[in-house]
């Protein structure tokens with residue numbers, strides 16, 4: 001361990017308070033995992049216990065041909081079971097995906113002082129936040145991850161306030177993804193008997209945020225997690241992962257050809273693909289028909305990994321509840337109405353703990 005960081009509190013100050021991040025710690029030279037990062041055995045990720053999701057990614061361009069209905073079925077089925085699927089021919093240029101991964105490496109490759117200006121306590125913009133782990137002040141064991149979050153309000157503010165190392169590509173990614181997001185929502189909502197118009201779309205994804213995650217190399221991936229078990233809070237998450245791998249999803253109920261209840265399956269990197277997952281808000285709106293997926297990320301000892309999620313969700317002022325069309329069919333409602341801002345506060349105020357976040361809206 002680097003001199004001066006051998007007790008937990010100076011390490012915490014160095015990584016979290018001073019904004020050096022996990023990357024700053026790893027750059028000092030580590031041969032073992034510092035104690036604050038050692039996960040309890042039940043949270044560690046045993047690679048040998050997981051299977052790989054071998055199914056072919058869904059080809060979104062087939063929506064425009066004779067296979068339209070088949071593709072719709074595949075998307076609905078994935079949303080109802082694993083809550084995760086991969087898309088190719090999604091309309092986001094593949095060279096943009098490459099530039100995004102480069103931009104993530106560029107941003108995190110900067111000296112700590114350059115990144116630390118975006119720590120939430122000092123950030124020059126309310127839209128931008130750099131941090132590490134999820135809720136470090138409350139976590140028993142920290143997550144091996146640094147991140148930058150960029151909230152979208154409009155193009156001009158994004159181009160002014162997001163960090164210059166990544167603002168252009170991140171904005172282009174967000175904008176070129178939206179046609180795909182709209183089509184996915186049309187399919188998923190259409191299947192529930194809900195026709196979408198602009199107002200309804202805005203209610204579902206009025207808030208958008210692009211994150212860049214950086215997972216530095218770890219001396220012992222068996223002891224740590226990149227991200228602990230959690231579901232995403234919003235409607236749909238669009239995720240770009242690089243070629244390293246390590247993203248795992250939990251099978252909630254047995255799914256033929258995918259896995260048994262309780263098993264973890266790896267979502268393998270597919271060149272040019274985007275990963276889509278269902279968030280809590282969509283599970284609530286669909287009265288539980290679509291499943292927000294419990295997922296987590298393993299660390300790696302070979303090369304640092306980056307991922308770039310777009311989180312879409314209702315706006316904080318939005319009230320969300322199971323849609324009347326679904327409740328009528330189901331004959332009952334499994335979730336209460338919540339103000340999404342309250343849901344968010346509860347989500348960000350607690351450590352990652354699987355799908356516990358949904359209990360906030362459970363009846």
Ligand SMILES: O=C(O)CCC(=O)C(=O)O
Pocket residue numbers: 211213227232239241247295296297306307309
């Ligand atoms: O890095 C990944 O593959 C997933 C990250 C994730 O789950 C998140 O940022 O919510």
Ligand SMILES: [Fe+2]
Pocket residue numbers: 230231232295
């Ligand atoms: Fe996630």
